[in-house]
Amino acid sequence: MDCRIEEIVAKALKKMGDDRYRLSLAVAKRAEQLADGAMPLVDVDKNKLKFADIALFEIAEDKITLEGLGETDR
Template sequence: MRTEVLTAKALEKVNHDKYLLANAVGKRAEAIANGATPKVDVDVKTMKATDIALLEIAEGKIEVNLEE
């Protein structure tokens, strides 16, 4: 799936808050890069951690919400 389509779907999951999405992707990508198991069926050797994180959010595998 194209990055633009994934980003649009992921933005819908966070009420179109691009800053919240960027923060969530960054945190999840860091966790994946440090060994966390992806919640989607992908080859971690061929996909970047940021793309995996974006895919997880777009598919609703990761719930993103504001922390107070």
């Protein structure tokens, strides 16, 4: 994962239908899961990245969705 974070954010935002609110909900929910011990679904060094950055990578790579995190569309 050597992409610039701006590219990852843009890709993750596109996966969320360009809805920043939905993206922030998904990142927050997944970062919380990672903080509670969940294993990353992408190949990254979890000791070098923040949980929110790992969540962004996962969303950008279609590993998780907001719906898959237990949230419903609003």
